[in-house]
Amino acid sequence: KSDNYNGQPYLEWLDVDLAITAVPGQPEFDGTYTRETQYPVFNEGFDVETLGHTLTLEYELSDIVTLKSLTSYREASRHGSNTLCCSLQAGASSLGFVFPNAREDIDQNQFSQEGQIFATWDNFDLTAGFIYYNEEVDDQRRSYLTGPGLTPGALTDPMLQPGVFFCIATDPCLVSKAVQDAETKSWGGYAQATWTPPILDENLHLTAGLRYSRDRKTAMRVFSSPLAAPPLTEALPSGPLPPAAFFSTERWDPAFTVAYDFTPTVNGYVRYATAYRAGGANVRSSVFSSYDEEELETWEVGLKTQFADGRVTANMAFFHNTITGRQDNIQEAPATNPSLTNTVNSPTDVKNKGFEFESFVNVAEGLDLSFTYAYLDNFEYQEFDNPFTAPVDITRFYAVTAPKHSGAIGASYSTPFGPGELALRADYAFSSHYWTTPGAINTAIILPTYDRPSSKTDQLSARIALREVPIGGAMAEFAVWGRNLTDSTSYTYGFDSAAFGGGFAFFLEQPRMFGGEIRISY
Numbered sequence: 395k396s397d398n399y400n401g402q403p404y405l406e407w408l409d410v411d412l413a414i415t416a417v418p419g420q421p422e423f424d425g426t427y428t429r430e431t432q433y434p435v436f437n438e439g440f441d442v443e444t445l446g447h448t449l450t451l452e453y454e455l456s457d458i459v460t461l462k463s464l465t466s467y468r469e470a471s472r473h474g475s476n477t478l479c480c481s482l483q484a485g486a487s488s489l490g491f492v493f494p495n496a497r498e499d500i501d502q503n504q505f506s507q508e509g510q511i512f513a514t515w516d517n518f519d520l521t522a523g524f525i526y527y528n529e530e531v532d533d534q535r536r537s538y539l540t541g542p543g544l545t546p547g548a549l550t551d552p553m554l555q556p557g558v559f560f561c562i563a564t565d566p567c568l569v570s571k572a573v574q575d576a577e578t579k580s581w582g583g584y585a586q587a588t589w590t591p592p593i594l595d596e597n598l599h600l601t602a603g604l605r606y607s608r609d610r611k612t613a614m615r616v617f618s619s620p621l622a623a624p625p626l627t628e629a630l631p632s633g634p635l636p637p638a639a640f641f642s643t644e645r646w647d648p649a650f651t652v653a654y655d656f657t658p659t660v661n662g663y664v665r666y667a668t669a670y671r672a673g674g675a676n677v678r679s680s681v682f683s684s685y686d687e688e689e690l691e692t693w694e695v696g697l698k699t700q701f702a703d704g705r706v707t708a709n710m711a712f713f714h715n716t717i718t719g720r721q722d723n724i725q726e727a728p729a730t731n732p733s734l735t736n737t738v739n740s741p742t743d744v745k746n747k748g749f750e751f752e753s754f755v756n757v758a759e760g761l762d763l764s765f766t767y768a769y770l771d772n773f774e775y776q777e778f779d780n781p782f783t784a785p786v787d788i789t790r791f792y793a794v795t796a797p798k799h800s801g802a803i804g805a806s807y808s809t810p811f812g813p814g815e816l817a818l819r820a821d822y823a824f825s826s827h828y829w830t831t832p833g834a835i836n837t838a839i840i841l842p843t844y845d846r847p848s849s850k851t852d853q854l855s856a857r858i859a860l861r862e863v864p865i866g867g868a869m870a871e872f873a874v875w876g877r878n879l880t881d882s883t884s885y886t887y888g889f890d891s892a893a894f895g896g897g898f899a900f901f902l903e904q905p906r907m908f909g910g911e912i913r914i915s916y
Contacts, residue, residue, distance in 0.1 A: 396441075396442075396444050397423075397441070397443050398442045398443075399439060399440070400439060400440060400442075401437065401439040402437060402440065402474075402476035402477075403427075403428075403901050403902060404428045404431055404437075405478050405479065405480075405482060405899045406428060406899070406900055406901075406902060407423060407482075407898070407899055408423055408898045408900070410680045411894060415909045418793070424600045425883055426883065426900060427703070427883065429906050431480050432477055432480065433479065433480055433491070433493070433542055433600070434542055435469045435479045435480070435493055435495075435540045436475075436476045436477060436495060436538070436540040436565055436566045437475075437477045437529055438474050438475040439475075439476075440473065440474030440475075440476070440498070440831070441471075441472075441473050441474055442470075442471070443469075443471045444469070444470045444471075445469040445470075446465065446466070446467070446468040447467050447468070447549060448464065448465070448466045449464070449465070449466075450464050450465075450747045451463040453759060458513055458515060459511065459513045460511070460512045461509075461510070462510040462512075462915065463507075463508070463510075464506075464507070464508040464509075465507050465508075466505070466506045466507075467502045467503070467504070467505050467506075468503065468504050468827065469501075469502065470500075470501075470502045471501045472498055472499075472502075473498070473499050473500075473893070474497065474714075475496060475536075475566075476495070476496055477494070477495040477540055477714070478493060478494050478495070478496065478899070479493040479540075479541070480493060480537075480551075482494060483886070484657070487519045488828070489798070490541050491541050491542050491543030491576070491711060492526075492541045492543035492561075492614075492693075493539070493540055493541045494537060494538070494540075495537070495538035495566050496535070496536075496537060496538075496733065497535070497536040497537075497538065498533075498535060499533075499534040500531065500533050500534070501531070501532045502529065502530070502531045502532075502534070503507060503529070503662060503826065504527065504528065504529040504530075505527070505529075506526065506527045506528075507526045507730070508523060508524070509523055509524050509525075509527075511523065513704070515591040516589065516744040517590045517591065517592060517596070518588070518589050518590075519576055519588045520586075520587045521585070521586050522584065523584055524581075524582065524583045525580075525582045525583075526580070526581055526582075526583070527578070527579070527580040527581075528577075528580075529576075529578040530553075530574075530575075530576070530577050530578075531575070531576045531577075532574075533577055533741055534571070534572070534574075534575045535571070535572045535573075535574075535578070536568060536570065536571045536572075537568075537571075537718075538566035538567055538568055538646075539558065539561050539566060539569055540565050540566040540567070541565075543558065544558070544561050544564060544565045544567060545565075546562050546563050547565070550657040560624045563624050564625050566760040567625045567698075567708045568626045568628075569616075569624040569625070569626060570619045571626065571628075572617065572618050572677070573615065573617035573618075574613060574614065574615050574616065574675075574677050574682070575613070575614055575616055576611065576612065576613035576614075576674070577611070577674070578610070578611045578659070578672075579609075579610045579611075580608065580609045580610070580672075581607075581608045581610070582605060582607045583605070583606045584603065584604065584605040584606070585603065585604055586601065586603030586604075586649070587603075588600065588601040589601075594654075597651075597654055597655040597656075597710060598652075598653075598654055599651075599655075600651075600652060600844045601649075601651075601652075601655070602644060602648070602650055602651075602653040602722055603649040603650075603667075603797070604648050604649075605646070605647045605648075605649075606645075606646055606836070606890065607643070607646075607647065607670070608643075608647050609641065609643050609644075609672050609687075610641070610642050611672065611673070611674050612638060612639040613638065613640075613641075613674060613682070613684070614639070615636055615638075615682045616632075616635070617632040617635075617909040618634065619632075619633060620632065620633035622877050625710050628818045629885065636680075636681050637682075637885050639675035639682055639683060639684035640684055641672065641673040641675075641684050641686070641687075642688075643672070643687050645670065645687075646667045647667070647669055647670065647674045648666075648667070648668060648717075649665070649666070650666045650667070651664070651666075652664050652665075659699060659700040659701070659704075660694075660697070660698075660700075661698045661699075662696070662698075662808075663695070663697075663698075664694070664695050664877055665691055665692075665693070665694040665696075666693055666694075667688045667691075668690065668691050668692075669688060669692075670687045670688060670689045671688040671692065671721065672687055673685045673686045673687045673688075675737075676723070676736050676737040678733060678735045678736075679735065679736040679737070680724070680726060680734050681736070683736065684860075685721060685737045685738055685739055686739050687846040687883075688713060688717060688718070688719050688720055688721045689717070689718040689741070690716070690718075691715070691716045691718070692713060692715045692716075693713065693714045694711055694713040694714075695712045695713075696709065696711035696712070697710050697711075697712065698711065699700070705756040706753070706754070706755050706756070707752075707753060707754040707755075708751075708753045709748045709751070709752050709753075710749070710750065710751045710752075712747075712748075712749050713747065713748055713749075714745070714746075714747040715745065715746050715747070716743055716745050717743065717744040717746075718745070719742075720739065720740040720744045721738075721739060721740075722737065722739075722740055722791050723737050723832060724736055724737070724738055724781070724782060725780075725782075725889070726783070726784070726833075727783070729802075735873060736782060738781060740776060740778070740791070741778055741808040742776060742778070744793070745774075746771060746772045746793070746796070746832050746908070747770075747771050748768060748769050748770040748771055749768070749769045750766075750767070750769075751765075751767045751768075751807040752764070752765070752766040752767075753766075760804075760807055760808045760809050761805075761807050762807075763798075763804070763805050764802075764803070764805075764825045765801070765803055765804075766801050766814070767799075767800075767801035768799075768800050768801060768890060769799060770796055770797065770800075771791075771797075771798070772793040772796055772798075772799055775793075776791045785872070789831045792829040792832055793828075793832075794828075794829055794831065794832050795828055795829075795830060796829070797827065797828035797850065798826050798828075799825060799826040800823075800824065800825035800826070800851065801823070802821060802822065802823040802824070803821070803822045803827075804819070804820065804821045804822075805819070805820050806818065806820075807819075810858065812860070813863050814862040814864075815860070816827050816860055816864045817857075817858070817859045817860050818858050818859075819856065819858075819859075820854070820855070820856040821854070821856075822853070822855075823853045824851055825850050826850060827848040827849065827850045828849060829848055830848075830849050830885060830886065830887050830888045831887070831888050832891050843894040849885045849886070849888075849900075850881060851878075851882075851884065852882040852884060852886055853878055853880075854876055854878070854879040854880050855875070855876065855877045855878070855879065856879060857872055857875040858871055858873065858875070859872065859873035859911075860873070861873075865914070866915065868914050869914075870912065870913065870914050870915075870916075871911070872910075872911070872912055873910065873911045873912075873913075874908070874909070874910045874911075875908070875911070876906070876908045876909075876911055877904070877906070877909075878903060878904060878905065878906050879906060881905055881906040882903055883902050884902070884903055885900035885901060885903070886900075886901055886902070886903055887900060887901050888900030888901070
């Protein structure tokens with residue numbers, strides 16, 4: 395069980411087309427964190443609770459057959475809100491003194507039951523099983539207004555949005571509400587077998603697998619705020635409701651691997667497989683329409699090696715993926731309401747290819763180094779009509795969080811120290827620039843440009859621990875750690891915000907952070 399409360403950051407702002415500023419007097423992002431706002435706003439934060447139970451049973455039916463059962467039940471909830479301040483005013487007519495606030499109330503529970511069988515014979519290994527999954531979600535989204543403009547007498551400009559006047563002296567002021575319920579039922583069965591034929595000194599290994607999936611998902615909007623002037627109340631009746639959204643699929647996904655042991659410590663392989671991501675409905679959609687699954691077909695060629703009596707490990711792989719029906723999130727009305735988004739399946743296939751490399755080296759006793767690197771070629775962006783806007787509104791879509799170059803370097807060292815062991819660990823993760831939002835949108839409000847700022851990874855973390863310290867009948871560990879030690883200000887999520895001034899709004903990574911831990915084991 396975990397219970398976590400965290401405040402939310404304020405949005406930063408970049409003026410994409412250099413023609414319109416977001417908020418009068420609000421400076422653009424200067425590379426440093428906004429630790430406080432110049433306006434009094436309501437910023438609640440989020441309370442996130444999770445609870446989980448798992449029961450695992452394993453039974454050796456014979457020397458060659460083992461049965462296993464995994465039963466799980468989990469609950470999760472997220473309650474709170476975040477003010478999109480102070481880069482986004484609540485519409486171009488609010489003069490930068492009224493800001494939107496988005497609240498989420500989500501409660502989810504899930505149950506899963508999986509059964510497995512493992513069997514081993516001469517030159518033959520088999521893994522098979524089944525899984526049942528059921529999930530229920532209650533999702534409520536509310537939109538509020540907040541800011542100094544809601545103070546009586548603060549604003550008298552007749553050009554203000556009419557809704558703002560109804561919210562005077564009400565902070566935060568409820569202006570919309572939507573409630574959705576969803577249920578997912580999934581059944582699956584799978585089997586995978588590896589055969590080592592008695593030829594080529596038994597260095598050849600052939601693996602075949604097959605998975606059957608049957609997914610059913612139903613989502614229904616059960617409440618939608620009526621077309622009435624704010625402030626709304628919870629007692630108001632619901633407005634018109636869209637039809638329920640349904641997703642259903644039944645499919646077979648195969649996998650094949652041919653592997654060969656060139657030496658006892660060098661193994662090469664070729665793998666082919668298909669997989670999919672289930673469809674559903676987007677809770678931020680005005681029409682609450684459903685979208686279909688995203689399918690993946692992948693080829694991979696790799697090499698796994700060990701040298702120097704196992705002190706050096708080096709693995710590499712080349713891959714080529716084809717994504718059919720990629721799920722793209724599209725803003726329905728970027729020029730008037732950036733919060734309305736829907737999910738559609740891409741009309742064309744998306745292909746990418748790349749290379750991955752990882753190595754681990756035991757330099758000396760207690761000292762280990764690691765290095766990983768990945769190259770990803772996402773080919774070209776896609777370009778197709780936004781189905782929710784004007785018929786000729788061409789939108790370009792880019793792969794999200796998919797940098798061309800990325801990797802990590804790590805080092806760990808341990809040595810006896812006093813009554814226990816001193817352990818030091820440092821990790822540095824890096825990447826080239828990448829997109830955090832799929833669409834680069836051209837609207838009538840901004841100048842013709844598809845340019846959007848990009849982000850990158852630059853993270854340094856370290857941990858120092860004194861572990862295996864005997865205390866009575868227990869063992870203790872004392873540690874201090876630091877994250878984002880370089881205080882990187884890369885952003886993690888962003889979106890086009892043409893309705894609020896023709897620019898790009900984004901959240902930053904968490905700033906430099908330090909902490910300590912004490913662990914007691916009996």
